[in-house]
Amino acid sequence: MITQPEINRPIGQEHDVPVMQLRNVSKSFGTNDVLRDFSFDLNKGENVVVLGKSGSGKSVLIKCIIGLIKPDSGSINVLGKNIPELNNHELDKIRAKVGFLFQSxxxxxxxxxxxxxxxxxxxxxxxxxxxxxxxxxxxxxxxxxxxxxxxxxxxxxxxxxxxxxxxxxxxxLKPEIILYDEPTTGLDPITGKEISELMRELAKKYNTSAIIISHDLNCVRIVADSIVMLIDGKCYAQGKYEELQTSNDKKIQEFFI
Amino acid sequence: MKQGVLMRFLNETGDITRFAGRFFKEAFKPRYEIGEFLRQCFFIGYKSLPLVAITAFIMGLVITIQSRPTLVEFGAEAWLPKMVSVSLVREIAPVITALICAGKIGSGIGAELGSMKVTEQIDAMEVSGTNPFKYLVATRIMTATLTIPILVVLADAVSLYGGYLGANIRGVVSWDLYWNQVFDTLAFSDVIPSILKTFFFGFAIGTIGCYKGYNSNKGTEGVGRSANSAVVISSLLVFILDLLAVQIIDLLNLT
Structure with a gap:
């Protein structure tokens, strides 16, 4: 089912344990509002792809999650700790449990x-x-x-x-959560597919949860359990690949053409 | 809103001062990055030795050759080692060494940290639980502050040897006479202040190089600009600090 942002998404099924909860996260640079009340949950063992245009704030979002950028408002609860409130020492402890794969x-x-x-x-x-x-x-x-x-x-x-x-x-470091910033950008389609399959395989092997920032649909199809559409700084919709692909919403359709 | 030149200068000065303040706040607290400090001593100190030694040798030789005719004119040729040793030890060796280091070390640090910044290596370091300021900046500033005085002492020695050879090209001065005259002339008040000021030169070179690299942006273009401005600003600072040092030495009657 596609979930629109106005509707509060139930926190997973009964067996789902949220390892990350973002609530009303906002971040702006000058007059540019990059994130506006962005909210979503990541459950244990789940791979969520954040799909959005270039410059839509995807990288800012995961940098807020890992504490490299401080959000203007909102809470980012990772493994029970609110990231914006942590000091450097506490952040280091959390970072040992959260891996980050940089785009470069x-x-x-x-x-x-x-x-x-x-x-x-x-x-x-x-x-x-x-x-x-x-x-x-x-x-x-x-x-x-x-x-x-x-x-x-x-x-x-x-x-x-x-x-x-x-x-x-x-x-x-055997992290519990991995944040991937455009893992297949700059790679040829074959290598990109290999990397995507490797991500899937390793997630299964180590039972990790992941947030994957990407606009490579081949990668998204392989790795995503669910997809969050980041449009206009908000969680515009969330659902499975097939659900979003068949959506009638024009803004969503644009990504799957 | 676009800032004026004066405003940008004041902002930059404030940022550099804060950056230097952060060094004192973080460098002396554990955990100490001894391994990286020693690695930097090798790259910044040891690898600069040949360049500093060759430059100092040539400066000693040239200053002696250039000074000789004037002294001969006044019949004061015997004073050549005295005059040359004072000018080399008090001024020429420290300033030339600092300028060489501003070029070599300042640009090296600026470009290295700048490229690390634009390729997200500094972020990666932070994410992996290492304080990049401590690991990259504090070690480099500390190394520059401690190794440049050592390089200056070496430059003093090599330039004086260059002076000995220079004195013997036209005239004849024995090895013993030359060094006796040099050490008779030089007092602690010549040597100590000139070495003390090089700690400040080293600190300025390390701080500016790190500041420019650490705050680099705008991709590869930004890296080039960081390296370039690191050299320009630290060279200028060497002269400003030298001017201040001379005034202080003069005030303390150490001349």
């Missing part, structure tokens, strides 16, 4: 693949031994099929490989 991959140029993957561990798993860290790094790289690149520099990797390494780095 954001791999550290000055480091090797191994060092890139070890970086999140140095803070969150400070008490681990070298052997344990090595095992985790190898496991994360094996999950994305790139164990052989462990000692390569990131500049030697192709676009698809960089995306996979970034995904491995995101997953190394």
């Amino acid at each position: 991959n954001a791999l550290y140029d000055s480091m090797t693949v191994r060092e890139n993957l070890e970086f999140p561990l140095r803070r969150h798993k400070a008490k681990m031994t070298k052997t344990q860290i090595d095992e985790l790094v190898v496991e994360a790289l094996t999950n994305v099929g790139l164990a052989h690149t462990i000692d390569m520099r990131t500049s030697e990797l192709s676009g698809g490989m960089k995306k996979r390494v970034a995904l491995a780095r995101t997953l190394i």
